[in-house]
Amino acid sequence: MSRLVAELPAPTGTKPAGTGRRRRSRQERLAYTILLPALGTVFVIVTIPFVLAIWQSITADDGTLVGFRNYTRALSNPLFYDALRATGLYALIVLPTEILLGLGFALLVHRAVKRAGLRATLYVLAVLPLVVPPVAVGVVARLIYAPGYGVLNYVLQSVGITHSEIQWLSDPLLAMGSVASVDIWQWTPFVYLVLFAGLQTVPKESVEAAQVDGATWWTQFRYIELYYLRPLFLLILFFRMADVLRVFDHVFILTGGGPGTATQLLSLYIYRIEFRFFDGGQAAALAVLVLVAISILYSLVTRALPLERA
Amino acid sequence: MQRISRREFVKRTAVTGAAFTSFPALLAACGESTGANKVSKLVLAAVQGNEDGPLKKVVGNYKSQTGIEVQIVEFPYDSLFSKLVTTFQANDSSYDLCMMDDPWMPKFGTMGALQPLDSSFGFTRDSDIPTVVYDVGTWPPPHGPVPPTEQSKAQHLYGITIVGNVEMFMYRSDKSSAPANWDAVLANAKQFNAANFYGYVIRGKATNPVSSDSLPILWSFGGNIFDDTWKVQLDSADSITAVDFLTRKLKQYAEPGAANFDAAERSQAMATGKAYQSTVWPGEITGIVEDPTVSQVKGKVAYIPIPQGPSGKGLGMMGNWLLGIPKGSHNGSAAADFIKWMLKTENMRNYVAQGGVPIRKSILNDASLAAANPYFKALAASFDAVPNWRPRTDQWGAVETSYGTAMNAAVAGQLTPQAAMQQAASQIRATMKGAGYPS
Numbered sequence: 001m002s003r004l005v006a007e008l009p010a011p012t013g014t015k016p017a018g019t020g021r022r023r024r025s026r027q028e029r030l031a032y033t034i035l036l037p038a039l040g041t042v043f044v045i046v047t048i049p050f051v052l053a054i055w056q057s058i059t060a061d062d063g064t065l066v067g068f069r070n071y072t073r074a075l076s077n078p079l080f081y082d083a084l085r086a087t088g089l090y091a092l093i094v095l096p097t098e099i100l101l102g103l104g105f106a107l108l109v110h111r112a113v114k115r116a117g118l119r120a121t122l123y124v125l126a127v128l129p130l131v132v133p134p135v136a137v138g139v140v141a142r143l144i145y146a147p148g149y150g151v152l153n154y155v156l157q158s159v160g161i162t163h164s165e166i167q168w169l170s171d172p173l174l175a176m177g178s179v180a181s182v183d184i185w186q187w188t189p190f191v192y193l194v195l196f197a198g199l200q201t202v203p204k205e206s207v208e209a210a211q212v213d214g215a216t217w218w219t220q221f222r223y224i225e226l227y228y229l230r231p232l233f234l235l236i237l238f239f240r241m242a243d244v245l246r247v248f249d250h251v252f253i254l255t256g257g258g259p260g261t262a263t264q265l266l267s268l269y270i271y272r273i274e275f276r277f278f279d280g281g282q283a284a285a286l287a288v289l290v291l292v293a294i295s296i297l298y299s300l301v302t303r304a305l306p307l308e309r310a
Numbered sequence: 311m312q313r314i315s316r317r318e319f320v321k322r323t324a325v326t327g328a329a330f331t332s333f334p335a336l337l338a339a340c341g342e343s344t345g346a347n348k349v350s351k352l353v354l355a356a357v358q359g360n361e362d363g364p365l366k367k368v369v370g371n372y373k374s375q376t377g378i379e380v381q382i383v384e385f386p387y388d389s390l391f392s393k394l395v396t397t398f399q400a401n402d403s404s405y406d407l408c409m410m411d412d413p414w415m416p417k418f419g420t421m422g423a424l425q426p427l428d429s430s431f432g433f434t435r436d437s438d439i440p441t442v443v444y445d446v447g448t449w450p451p452p453h454g455p456v457p458p459t460e461q462s463k464a465q466h467l468y469g470i471t472i473v474g475n476v477e478m479f480m481y482r483s484d485k486s487s488a489p490a491n492w493d494a495v496l497a498n499a500k501q502f503n504a505a506n507f508y509g510y511v512i513r514g515k516a517t518n519p520v521s522s523d524s525l526p527i528l529w530s531f532g533g534n535i536f537d538d539t540w541k542v543q544l545d546s547a548d549s550i551t552a553v554d555f556l557t558r559k560l561k562q563y564a565e566p567g568a569a570n571f572d573a574a575e576r577s578q579a580m581a582t583g584k585a586y587q588s589t590v591w592p593g594e595i596t597g598i599v600e601d602p603t604v605s606q607v608k609g610k611v612a613y614i615p616i617p618q619g620p621s622g623k624g625l626g627m628m629g630n631w632l633l634g635i636p637k638g639s640h641n642g643s644a645a646a647d648f649i650k651w652m653l654k655t656e657n658m659r660n661y662v663a664q665g666g667v668p669i670r671k672s673i674l675n676d677a678s679l680a681a682a683n684p685y686f687k688a689l690a691a692s693f694d695a696v697p698n699w700r701p702r703t704d705q706w707g708a709v710e711t712s713y714g715t716a717m718n719a720a721v722a723g724q725l726t727p728q729a730a731m732q733q734a735a736s737q738i739r740a741t742m743k744g745a746g747y748p749s
Contacts, residue, residue, distance in 0.1 A: 079737075147567030148575045148584070169570035170722055252388075258516030259569045260719030275392045276517075276707040277741065278417075 050291075056284035070281035074289065077282075082261040083269035086176070090265055091244045093180040094187070099236065101184070102191025103229075107221065109192075110199040126189035134186075138253030141182045145169050145254065172262035175255050179263050182250045187243065191236055198232040199225060237301055245290060266290060349644035351379045354407040354633075355394060358384040360593030361473050361631050362409060364666035371660065372651055380407075380648060387411075387518075391707075398423035398636060406639040407648065410469055412446045412630040413700040413710070419449030419468060420457065420704040425635040426466035431646035433467055436653070438670050440693040443471045447632050451702040455538050458746055469632030470649050472661075474592070474669035476692040477526055477627040478685065480580065480599065481587035483612035491618040492530060492555065495587065499563035502586040509563030511579050511588035512556065514721035515572040517714035523589055524717050526627050528552045529698050530619030535709060535738070536701050540747045544713065545728075545735040552619070553727040557720040569722035574598075581605040589616070591629060592667045595685045613685040615692045626697040630669075705745050712737040 024032075060066050074080055113119055129137075144151050145168040156162040168178045202225050210220050248267045251257065257264030257272075264272075270290075274283035354369075356362040362384060369380040383405070385393055394408055398421055410418060418424055427433040427447075435444050445452045447469030450460040481489065485502060489495045495510070503509030513523035528534065533549030536542060543549055561568060565579060577598035579585040583606045590599070595613065602608050618624040633652070635645045651657055655670060662668050662679065667689070673679065674690035700706055716734035719725040725733065742748075 146575060147570050148565065148579055165566050167567040167570070170567040172722070172724065175570075255570065256516040256519075256718075257715070258718045259722030260516075260724045261715060262724075264715075272711055275388075275395070276711045278395075278704075278707065 053284045053287050056280055057288050060281060066281070070285035071289070074282050074285040079261060079264070079269060080286070083264050083266045086262065086264055087244065087266045089176060090180055090183075090247070090263075091241065093176070094183045094244065095237070095240055097180075097184050098188045098191050098240065099233070101188045102236075103195055105188070105192040106195035106199055107225075109196060111217070123193070126193050129186045129189050132186070134249035135253070137182060137186055138250030141178075141250055142253055145178050169255050170259055172259055175259060175263050179251050179254050182254070183244075183247065187240065190239070194232050194236055195229055198229045202228045234301065238298065241294065241297065241301075245294060349378060349641045351381055352406040352641060352645055352648060353381045353383060353404065354409070355390060355397075355405040356382045356384050356409045357390050357411070357631065358386050360597045360665075361475075363597075364661055364664040365409075365472065367664040368652075368657065368661050368666075371657070372648060376647075376651075378644060378648070394418070394423075394636075395421075397638070401638040403636075403638040403640050405636050406641045406645040408634055408636055409472075410632045410634055412469075412471075412628055412632060413706045415447065415449060415469060415632070416451075416457065416702045416706060417704045418634070420460060423637055424468040425637055425639070425642050426468060427470065427635070427646060427649070428467040430642065431635075433470070433646070433650075438655075438672050439653075440669065440671065442628070442693065442696050442699075443474065443630065443669050446628055446630050446699055447471060447634075451699075454699075454702060455536060455540050457540075457703050458748075469634040470653065471630040471632050471669050472649075472652055473631035473667045474674075474689065474693070475629035475631065475667060476689055476697045477522065477589055477591055477616065477629060478688050478692055479587070479614050479616050480590040480595070480611050481614075482607070482610055484610040485586065488612060488614050489587070489617050491624075492527065492620075495617055496555075496559055496563075498587060499560060503563035506584060508565040508579060508585040509587075510560045511571065511576045511585045512561060512564045512568040512721060513571050513573060513576050513589070514568040514718060515570055516718035517711050519572045519714070520569075520717045520721060521710045521714035522627065522629065524553070524556055525698070525700070526589060526616045526625055527556050527619065529625040529627075530616060530621060530623060531555065532619070532621035535713065536703075540703075540742060542735045542739050542742070544731045544738065548621075550728050550731050553717070553720055553731055557717075557723075557727055557730075561721065569718055580611065581607060583607050592685060592689060596665045596667075596683070600684060611684075613688040615688055615695055624695070626692045626695065628697045628699045703742075703745075703747070705741055705747070708741045709738050712741065 057070050058065060058067060109119065109122055113122065143149075147165065147167060147170065150165075150168065152168065153162070153165045156166070157164075167174060169175050206224050207220060210224055215223075246267055247265055248271065251263055251265055251268055255263045257268050266286075270283050270286050273279050273286060354365075356365065362382065366382055369382065373379050390409070391411075391414060394405075394410070394414070395417070397404055398418065425431075435441070444467060448465055448467050450456045450463050450465055452465060479489075479495075481498070482502075486498055489498055499509030501509070512520075514520045525535075528549055531548055531552035533546060533552045534543045565571060565585065571579075573591065573594055576585075576588055576590075577594040580588065580590075581598050581601075581604055590613065599605055599611055600608055616624040616626040633649050635642050635649075639645060652661070655672065658666070658668050658670055658673055662673060662683065668674060668686075671690060671693070674686045674693070676686075680686055701709065703709065713734045716725065716730040716737075719733075720727050720730035
């Protein structure tokens with residue numbers, strides 16, 4: 001906002017004598033007026049709930065102040081650390097896989113597919129998983145992985161790869177892999193679309209010059225294309241990390257957080273604290289802790305991957 | 311075209327906007343004023359699935375008889391609960407009626423979220439309906455431990471059962487006679503277990519499914535979650551023996567992947583002839599196992615009350631779905647009339663014809679209905695034996711989550727029965743202590 005205001009023409013009138021504060025010019029007032037509805041909306045839908053969450057996290061059900069008691073209860077619950085561990089493992093599986101696969105597809109299409117019609121078809125196909133409701137994705141995934149009638153086991157046994165059912169959702173590691181695979185299916189296209197769009201911004205002259213100089217596909221990617229994609233990686237990480245913290249539907253449908261607590265991710269855990277335990281104070285404390293943690297994580301990522309092209 | 315000033319434009323826009331935004335409110339206000347005289351529509355929040363299917367089929371008759379439309383708004387099981395809780399907290403008038411699973415009654419009773427059916431709308435007990443059906447809709451509970459905060463409250467009827475669910479037992483009657491007790495269940499499981507044929511099916515998915523599946527066994531073995539003074543009993547010898555029986559002895563002959571089996575998978579396994587026996591809810595029987603369009607075993611499965619355990623008792627579990635009237639509803643009287651209509655014998659017969667689970671003894675014991683509903687006799691016997699209900703505490707959601715998570719870990723083999731029950735007991739003790747119960 002300050003940048004916008006700074007770019008506006010300087011005030012033309014002279015400062016009235018005897019006043020300590022500079023009067024805002026008409027353009028400045030217009031800028032603030034235009035911004036007001038947007039800022040007001042942000043205040044209503046973001047700031048107020050956040051302040052309420054902080055308030056709820058330091059009060060009991062009857063509204064009395066309890067200090068940091070809800071935070072200490074949240075941090076002393078071993079299930080919180082199980083959920084944290086499960087979420088970390090989930091993120092470690094899905095984020096690198098989605099980025100590598102999405103990057104691979106983007107490079108492949110960018111370099112190998114030149115026909116506009118085919119590119120448009122691939123674009124539509126990539127958008128499809130993104131618009132399917134997560135609940136529907138979860139239900140379909142359950143039909144694939146379910147014990148007893150799961151399509152995947154049927155196919156594997158039919159072609160002779162396995163001779164007995166693989167317990168995709170009952171074994172802790174396989175269950176985590178199964179729920180992660182659903183995420184990867186749904187969100188790799190997002191990474192592909194973003195990176196493919198980024199590749200379109202790479203100047204052809206630079207690429208052609210490099211090719212004339214004998215650059216291999218790897219050096220072309222490493223020293224030219226990657227340079228343009230770096231800020232997009234940051235964008236993808238921001239979005240996907242936020243999404244990983246919100247994952248709920250397909251995990252709930254596929255495993256219900258089990259076996260045991262193996263796939264009980266933070267979102268499911270907080271849901272249960274709020275709507276099964278009806279412990280609003282602890283749930284709010286957990287939400288605030290997650291927000292603080294993710295903010296720190298974001299700042300670390302920003303430092304590691306500067307947004308500006310250096 | 312006439313030009314208008316900016317000021318005039320803003321003024322006209324504001325007036326038009328205000329008119330549009332207030333129009334629905336005006337309409338609603340008009341509706342309320344006329345609604346005091348005659349209600350034309352009732353809104354019912356219902357659970358999506360087998361439980362509300364027959365209800366959806368009979369509400370048309372109510373409209374043709376009374377002119378009142380019953381609009382059914384469906385939610386999945388968990389969403390319905392959280393939706394109702396938030397609606398009740400806001401004392402919102404969105405719903406005139408709500409379907410409630412019976413373990414939700416303590417939460418709603420403690421919240422004071424419902425209108426009393428007896429004192430406000432003249433509901434009295436009918437001798438053709440089992441006493442326990444009224445008891446389960448009464449708050450505070452007429453028997454068993456009462457939460458400390460509720461002991462001074464007057465008892466009222468807040469819910470009437472419209473789905474008379476009691477957990478029962480099913481087995482392949484074309485292969486053997488009925489098991490007399492859980493030892494016989496184990497013996498049959500061992501005898502009939504074969505490649506691609508499970509001797510027993512465990513509904514072992516985390517939280518609610520495995521909790522529902524295991525509680526009848528826990529009770530029949532003399533175990534329990536709480537005693538009569540709210541002391542946690544899950545780590546008692548009887549409770550651990552029961553969990554050991556299910557997660558080790560029976561599991562040897564159960565389906566692979568039991569830790570992720572829910573009701574749909576269990577019914578599918580039975581209906582496709584892949585399993586010998588399991589516990590069962592009425593909805594699974596009418597919806598899958600006895601449905602000739604999907605079942606390969608219709609007529610080959612028998613239904614009995616939960617077998618006896620070492621305690622000498624076989625205790626089924628209630629899972630009644632009740633209808634209640636939210637306190638926020640402005641149409642309480644009309645909503646009560648609908649519940650009374652549902653309870654009438656002739657309407658309940660029609661409800662049964664649409665796949666509904668009745669609560670009238672005369673219907674359950676009607677020989678002319680037995681062939682089409684082979685579980686009615688077992689359900690009547692289960693009501694006569696007085697099934698258990700889940701502990702009547704507003705903390706049940708937390709208790710079930712802790713118990714169901716630990717049980718799931720035991721079924722998956724992640725924890726021993728003893729470790730699982732110690733973990734669950736420890737968590738539940740902390741929860742109950744925090745809620746003001748004796749620990």
